[in-house]
Structures are given as structure tokens and as C-alpha cells.
Amino acid sequence: DTxxxxxxxxxxxxxxxxxxxxxxxxxGHRAMxxxxxxxxxxxxxxxxxxxxxxxxxxxxxSRFSPECPNSSLLNLHLHALQPEDSAxxxxxxxxxxxxxxPQHFGDGTRLSIL
Amino acid sequence: SQQGEEDPQALSIQEGExxxxxxxxxxxxxxxxxxxxNSGRGLVHLILIRSNEREKHSGRLRVTxxxxxxxxxxxxxxxxxxxxxxYFCATxxxxxxxxxxxxxxxxxxx
Numbered sequence: 001d002t003x004x005x006x007x008x009x010x011x012x013x014x015x016x017x018x019x020x021x022x023x024x025x026x027x028g029h030r031a032m033x034x035x036x037x038x039x040x041x042x043x044x045x046x047x048x049x050x051x052x053x054x055x056x057x058x059x060x061x062s063r064f065s066p067e068c069p070n071s072s073l074l075n076l077h078l079h080a081l082q083p084e085d086s087a088x089x090x091x092x093x094x095x096x097x098x099x100x101x102p103q104h105f106g107d108g109t110r111l112s113i114l
Numbered sequence: 115s116q117q118g119e120e121d122p123q124a125l126s127i128q129e130g131e132x133x134x135x136x137x138x139x140x141x142x143x144x145x146x147x148x149x150x151x152n153s154g155r156g157l158v159h160l161i162l163i164r165s166n167e168r169e170k171h172s173g174r175l176r177v178t179x180x181x182x183x184x185x186x187x188x189x190x191x192x193x194x195x196x197x198x199x200x201y202f203c204a205t206x207x208x209x210x211x212x213x214x215x216x217x218x219x220x221x222x223x224x
Binding site for chain 2: 099102108
């Protein structure tokens with residue numbers, strides 16, 4: 001079991017749908033991350049939240065919209081996605097967003113766009 | 115552009131053998147981390163090594179860092195079937211955000 005919980009585990013959606021991915025941690029971490037991972041590739045950083053504020057956006061298309069309602073929760077709102085957005089979406093957290101902290105990952109949401 | 119790059123891309127060994135994976139990076143770093151990912155799961159942190167450290171151990175894992183060569187290695191001793199996974203290095207520093215290398219897929223055969 002991981003300490004970072006992601007829901008749902010699997011999601012299939014059409015290109016016109018709106019859905020949200022959720023991530024929760026109760027380790028008191030103040031940095032949270034969204035990554036996108038394609039098959040047999042490394043995770044690619046999408047967003048970083050530090051103390052509930054968006055600190056890094058790696059030029060992600062606006063059809064992905066992150067939200068951090070509080071220090072324990074992180075959402076990723078999806079709208080008008082493309083087939084190439086099908087991937088494993090991983091959430092992670094760390095004590096803070098300095099690179100000298102290990103990141104704790106959830107098991108991801110496997111997203112398929114029809 | 116990717117910061118860390120692992121080699122080999124894939125490695126198959128027998129149980130009980132040692133496995134060595136290498137990671138090279140392009141710019142100066144503050145820290146380098148190694149992670150493991152089992153199929154269909156999230157990543158698990160293994161070891162963090164700082165730029166002023168040369169070697170760290172954790173159980174059957176040994177990580178070395180050579181900042182002059184911009185490279186790191188991960189050694190898993192006495193491998194087990196349960197070590198079968200993908201292994202990634204990740205770096206930060208020099209204005210770069212956290213970047214993962216392409217990874218090494220390790221298969222440990224019983």
C-alpha cells in the first residue's frame with residue numbers, strides 16, 4: 001500500500017468529456033506533483049504545487065487544469081483531451097519542493113481517451 | 115531535454131547475481147535519486163545521494179556518484195526475482211526541475 005492515494009485507478013473517457021483525477025496524502029507534505037508517464041518511458045513532470053500554490057507548470061496544455069484545494073489534496077481536471085493524452089498519471093508528494101527530498105508516489109490513474 | 119540517461123536500457127540476470135545500472139547526466143546537479151517502479155505501480159524511492167557524496171549504501175543497494183564524469187551507478191547485490199522492475203535515476207539542480215532518466219528494465223530470472 002502506498003501513502004499517496006490516487007482515484008480512480010482506471011478512467012476511460014471520450015474527447016468531449018470532463019473528468020477529474022484525485023490525489024490525497026496525509027504525511028504532512030507541502031509539495032505535490034503531477035506526472036505523465038507513457039508506456040516504457042520515464043515520468044514527465046507536469047505541475048508542482050508548493051504550500052498549495054502552483055510553482056511549476058511545465059508548459060502543459062490548458063486542457064489539463066490542476067487544483068490544490070488544501071495541503072492534503074491535489075486534483076487534475078481534464079477537458080477535451082486528445083488520444084495522445086492516454087497515459088498513466090502519477091501523483092507524488094514530498095516534504096517540500098527542494099530536490100533533496102524523496103518523492104512518494106501513488107500508483108497512478110491509467111487514462112484512456114477514446 | 116533529458117538530464118539523466120541510464121544504461122543499459124534492459125538487463126537480464128540470474129537470481130543471486132549482481133546488477134549494475136548506470137546513469138549519466140548533462141548539467142551540474144544538487145542531488146541524484148534512484149527510484150524503482152514495478153509493473154503497473156507507482157515509483158518507490160530507493161536512495162538519494164547529494165552532490166558532495168561519493169557513495170551510499172542501503173541494504174543490498176550501493177550507489178556511487180562521480181560528479182567529474184557526471185555519472186552515477188546503482189548496484190544491486192545478490193538479486194532476487196522480486197527485484198524485477200524498472201529503475202530510474204532522477205536529478206535536480208542548475209535551474210532544472212526534477213528530471214527522470216529513461217530507465218533500465220531489470221529482469222531477474224529464477
